[in-house]
Amino acid sequence: MAEPGLEIDGISKKYGAVVALQQMTFDVRPGELFGFVGSNGAGKTTTMRIALGVLSADAGEVRYAGERITHETRRHIGYMPEERGLYPKMKVGEQLTYLARLHGMAAGEAKASAGKWTERLGVAARRDDEVEKLSLGNQQRVQLAAALVHEPRILVLDEPFSGLDPVAVDVMSGVLREKAAEGVPVVFSSHQLDLVERLCDRIGIVRNGRMEACGSVPELRSVAGGAIRLLVDAPAAPPDWATALPGVRVLGREGDVTELELGEGGDDQAVLRVALDTGPVREFTRKQPSLTDLFRSVVSGHQEAA
Structure with a gap:
């Protein structure tokens, strides 16, 4: 102790x-x-x-x-x-x-x-x-x-x-x-x-x-989870291709780059499989949340609960 x-x-x-x-x-x-x-x-x-x-x-x-x-x-x-x-x-x-x-x-x-x-x-x-x-x-x-x-x-x-x-x-x-x-x-x-x-x-x-x-x-960070940055070479892919994935929230999309947040029940390998079905994956990286991200997550999480 x-x-x-x-x-x-x-x-x-x-x-x-x-x-x-x-x-x-x-x-x-x-x-x-x-x-x-x-x-x-x-x-x-x-x-x-x-x-x-x-x-x-x-x-x-x-x-x-x-x-x-x-x-x-x-x-x-x-x-x-x-x-x-x-x-x-x-x-x-x-x-x-x-x-x-x-x-x-x-x-x-x-x-x-x-x-x-x-x-x-x-x-x-x-x-x-x-x-x-x-x-x-x-x-x-x-x-x-x-x-x-x-x-x-x-x-x-x-x-x-x-x-x-x-x-x-x-x-x-x-x-x-x-x-x-x-x-x-x-x-x-x-x-x-x-x-x-x-x-x-x-x-x-x-x-x-x-x-x-x-x-x-x-x-x-281990409690808050993390985000995934994906670069999928599929211009014709529907913009909402990731929204139906369980435990996943789409943080943003710009061009072919999609940023996702994994919550409870989120599976990064399941995300990768769906992304590969959408088109060639050129980048797949885990993004560690900063303290600013963690702070926002704590505050916004309690606001949503309220």
Whole structure:
């Protein structure tokens, strides 16, 4: 059994008649990068704020290393809010040192850590500048430094890649990988699904305050099925030649190329046999769904069920 890291167990939250979270449950293991994705208003930020103790849950609990999170535990969490939470008129270096001291670091250690992270994140030259004088991208780098400066045991980041240029995205990605390699559980939300797919060990897809799908991308793909791309050299073939196949949905057709999705009961060999009866098959390939495809499948599947 894997060593417990950060555990979100059955968290529910209401605001009056509005249900924000419904039995939200997932875990982030030590040394794991966990991507938390969902539409706006799905419940990601509310979950993170409850984990931090900023909000209280109506039910459920948050644990770290098997123990319920306390005020002392929260001193060791690095949190990056979606809305920048820095003091705009305070200098970068002074601010990071101050935040590190609030988390229990000694003065010298806090100053050294502030210097280390401004250097690592490419804002060392702006250490004596007020935050409000920085570009939005550099403010985002400083916000990440604020989450890291006290050397946290857990990282919880809300849209950390928002507004960053590709170079800054690479820097931040490298830092998150380094922290995971040190054994830190890292959870972050993002709408940049291609980045989440590339970076994360596991991914949770949230809808209407509930965890709808959770696992590695290969695991999610195995549940979602896949698509087949066919190039059939049969110009005279009827456009609906594949629609009667059981467990098959036609995603699109352009010229002689037909793209199909295999659902429950779909048989790729049966598809191939029918395609060969239609005309010579020049291409027959399985197309792995991207995280964007998986996300759409989860959301649209529940809309159809509703």
